[in-house]
Amino acid sequence: MGLAMIGPLLLGKGTKEQKDYYIPRIINGDDYWCQGYSEPGAGSDLASLQCKAVREGDKYIINGTKIWTTHAHLANKIFCLVRTDNTGKKQEGITFLMLDMDQPGIKVEPILTMAQDHDFNQVVFTDAIAYVKDRIGEENEGWAVAKYLLEFERSGGVGGSKSLSDINFIKKLVSKISSQIQGDDFSSIYANKMNELEIKAKAIQYTSLRILSSLRSGESPGPESSMMKTLVTDLEQEISELTLEVIGYYGIAFQDTSLGTNEPAIGDEDYRAVAGKYQNLRATTIYGGSNEIQRNIMAKAVLGL
Secondary structure, eight states: OIIIIIHHHHHHHOOHHHHHHHHHHHHHTOOOEEEEOOBTTBSSSGGGOOOEEEEETTEEEEEEEEOSOTTTTTOSEEEEEEEOOOSSOTTSSEEEEEEESSSTTEEEEEEOOTTOOOOEEEEEEEEEEEEGGGEESSTTBHHHHHHHHHHHHHHTSSTTHHHHHHHHHHHHHHHHHHHHHTOSHHHHHHHHHHHHHHHHHHHHHHHHHHHHHHHTTTOOOTTHHHHHHHHHHHHHHHHHHHHHHHHGGGGTSOOOOSTTOOOOOSSOGGGTTHHHHHHHGGGTTTTTSOHHHHHHHHHHHTSOO
8 A cells, every 4th residue: 555555646646745755665665554544434435434633733633433444453654534624515624644553542453354364454543643744635625635546546556467376376276186186177177267367367467557657657547447446356356266166165164364373274275265365355346446336437437428
C-alpha cells in the first residue's frame, strides 16, 4: 500500500514537504502503511462514513472505527478518510489524513478469515491524533483525493504477473501428480484449461504495462483501473479454483498455514496452502469496490450509459 497506493497519491496530490519526507521512507521500507476507509456501517457506501475528526490548532482529534483494515496489526502508518463536516452532501465534509498507528489512541482488533488468515482488523480510534501537515488536499475535500487513490488501488500494478506465477505452480502440481500415477491422461485433462488461463494472464499483463506507460507522462489510471480490477480478480479466482480441482480430495481437509505450525501436511507439502488460498480469494471480487460496482463505473465512464 506504500508503493502502489499512498506513494502515487503523494506524488500526484501531496505537498513538497510530504513528498520529501514520506517518499524516501516508503522506498526504504521505513514505513508500512494500511488503509482506513471502510467502516461497520460504510463498506460499499463509503461516503456514509462517520469516523469523526475535530480540528484543534495544528492537529485533528479522531474518534470512530474502521473495519477490514488489511495489515493494521503490522503497519506503523495509516491513511484514513474521516468526517470533518456533516452539513452538506455525504461526499462532502470528508478529509484525507495520514497518521501514526503507534499511539495510545489506536486499538487494533484482529478479524480472522474463514481460512484462519489474519489479514483483516478492526481499528478503533479514541482521541487519536493526526497533524494538519499530514492532510492530503484541503479539509472537506478528501472524497476527490480518495477517488484518485482508488484508481491506483484498482489498477493492480502490473496485473497478470502474479497470475502467471500461480499458473506455473499449477503446471508443477500437474506434472508431479502425473508422474505419481504414471500416465499422461492427467496432464491432458488440464492442458487446455491452463493454456486459456495463461492467455488471459498475458493479455492482462500487457494491458497493465500500457497503463503504466501512461502514468510516466503524468496521467492517472482513469476508468481503466476498474476494468483491470475486474479482470485480475476474476482471473485470480479462476486460477485458485483450478488449483483446488487439480489436487482433488487433498483440498478437502483444512490445513493451518500459519507460521510455527508443526502439524504434518495431509498429502504433499505443496497441497497445504491451496484450500486456504481458494477461500481467501473469495473476497477479491468484493474488496476495493465490488466487481458489480466496477462494471457500473465502466458503463458510465467508458460506454457512456
